[in-house]
Each structure stands twice: as structure tokens, then as C-alpha cells.
Amino acid sequence: MMLVKKLLGLVGQAFQQDCQHTQAVAKMDQAIVRMQQKQNIEILRTDYLE
Secondary structure, eight states: OHHHHHHHHHHHHHHHHHHHHHHHHHHHHHHHHHHHHHHHHHHHHHHHHO
16 A cells, blocks of 8 residues: 555656746746847847848
């Protein structure tokens, strides 16, 4: 019985870590998209000013 509980605990931990990792990747993706959008806006501004 203890073995089953241990296994479930490990699976639960792995799942939690996977969720955290997925969230971290999503946040990084959002940050990259924001940076690209800022660069695009700056490029548009410089094109417009010239």
C-alpha cells in the first residue's frame, strides 16, 4: 500500500513540475512576443519619420 502511495506522490510531483515548466515557457513566449511587438512599433515609427 505504501508503494502505491509513493508512486502516486511521485507522479503528482512530476505533473506539478511539468505544469510549472509549461507556465514558465508560456511566460517566456509572451515576453518574446511583447519584445517583437515593441521592435515592430519602433521600426514603424522610424519608417514613418524618415
